[in-house]
Amino acid sequence: MKTNLGKKTILYPMPVLMVGTYDQKGKPDLMAAAWGGIFNDGMVCLCLDRGHKTVTNLKERKAFTVAVADEKNVVACDYVGIVSAYEVQDKVAKAGLTAVKSANVDAPVIEELPLTLECELVSYDDNTEQAVGNIVNVLADDSILTDGKVDPAKLGAITYDPVHHTYIKLGQVVGKAFSDGKKLK
Amino acid sequence: MKTNLGKKTILYPMPVLMVGTYDQKGKPDLMAAAWGGIFNDGMVCLCLDRGHKTVTNLKERKAFTVAVADEKNVVACDYVGIVSAYEVQDKVAKAGLTAVKSANVDAPVIEELPLTLECELVSYDDNTEQAVGNIVNVLADDSILTDGKVDPAKLGAITYDPVHHTYIKLGQVVGKAFSDGKKLK
Numbered sequence: 001m002k003t004n005l006g007k008k009t010i011l012y013p014m015p016v017l018m019v020g021t022y023d024q025k026g027k028p029d030l031m032a033a034a035w036g037g038i039f040n041d042g043m044v045c046l047c048l049d050r051g052h053k054t055v056t057n058l059k060e061r062k063a064f065t066v067a068v069a070d071e072k073n074v075v076a077c078d079y080v081g082i083v084s085a086y087e088v089q090d091k092v093a094k095a096g097l098t099a100v101k102s103a104n105v106d107a108p109v110i111e112e113l114p115l116t117l118e119c120e121l122v123s124y125d126d127n128t129e130q131a132v133g134n135i136v137n138v139l140a141d142d143s144i145l146t147d148g149k150v151d152p153a154k155l156g157a158i159t160y161d162p163v164h165h166t167y168i169k170l171g172q173v174v175g176k177a178f179s180d181g182k183k184l185k
Numbered sequence: 186m187k188t189n190l191g192k193k194t195i196l197y198p199m200p201v202l203m204v205g206t207y208d209q210k211g212k213p214d215l216m217a218a219a220w221g222g223i224f225n226d227g228m229v230c231l232c233l234d235r236g237h238k239t240v241t242n243l244k245e246r247k248a249f250t251v252a253v254a255d256e257k258n259v260v261a262c263d264y265v266g267i268v269s270a271y272e273v274q275d276k277v278a279k280a281g282l283t284a285v286k287s288a289n290v291d292a293p294v295i296e297e298l299p300l301t302l303e304c305e306l307v308s309y310d311d312n313t314e315q316a317v318g319n320i321v322n323v324l325a326d327d328s329i330l331t332d333g334k335v336d337p338a339k340l341g342a343i344t345y346d347p348v349h350h351t352y353i354k355l356g357q358v359v360g361k362a363f364s365d366g367k368k369l370k
């Protein structure tokens with residue numbers, strides 16, 4: 001039996017995207033976003049309410065970073081998601097995080113977060129509130145690499161549960177893509 | 186130390202979205218998509234190559250469903266991701282899946298998949314290949330509900346690892362959103 005739950009904004013898994021920007025004075029900002037993902041080959045999209053300082057920043061600096069929230073930094077990532085840079089000065093530092101200038105785009109890289117997409121802004125639509133970014137580089141901490149590749153077991157990425165408002169970490173490998181389905185061919 | 190991996194289309198977690206449509210004769214189609222997510226409140230977006238039959242279908246029927254791939258159906262979900270409806274007749278049936286007409290939109294619901302977003306097409310952009318859908322109802326199998334709410338532990342949603350091309354299931358709860366961060370306030 002299936003039950004109609006009505007119109008809801010739920011999906012599994014939802015990412016926990018940590019969006020880093022600089023304001024016009026060069027102060028770093030960081031916020032969390034669960035609405036977004038890969039837009040197209042080498043591009044990301046994010047739904048960012050135009051009221052966020054992040055939106056003012058990325059429209060001005062034409063760049064942003066997207067880091068993956070991980071188990072190790074769950075408290076800091078949640079913190080920057082619940083306070084606004086309009087209210088808290090030095091929000092990134094208060095979270096215990098360290099912002100360093102990206103070598104590739106005009107946006108900050110958060111040292112403690114192990115995987116970061118460095119993006120140039122392609123567009124921000126004031127009506128739909130969708131930001132689109134071109135990934136120019138993926139920056140990975142050596143601690144999450146195995147044979148030079150990102151290792152999900154080391155990364156410890158978390159996902160947002162929109163129903164229970166919890167963070168869930170990724171678990172076991174349960175299948176092989178472009179392969180398991182061949183059994184049915 | 187951090188390493189530049191260059192321009193790559195990677196993100197964690199990426200969803201495994203099962204997109205259901207009808208063609209003009211009413212034949213159901215189903216494909217897998219990892220590029221997409223929530224677009225805005227009550228809306229989804231998907232990057233769907235215009236060469237897919239799904240794109241022809243959703244432009245014609247103005248509707249689609251998005252089901253969440255789960256551990257139980259990993260073989261079937263992978264199968265529909267590797268064969269085209271242009272090549273395989275009755276792709277859904279060959280996957281061992283059952284398509285039934287949605288009560289809410291002009292698109293099929295896959296009986297075996299426990300969580301489905303029923304969507305009306307808002308737009309498909311031929312240049313960016315982004316499909317946007319308005320979620321009109323979320324349909325959940327009673328087997329994944331606890332106290333009337335979706336229970337991620339019962340759902341068994343999988344995520345796509347774009348580096349190793351594996352499917353990873355969601356694991357343990359490791360934090361509480363809008364709460365853990367209060368410790369730093």
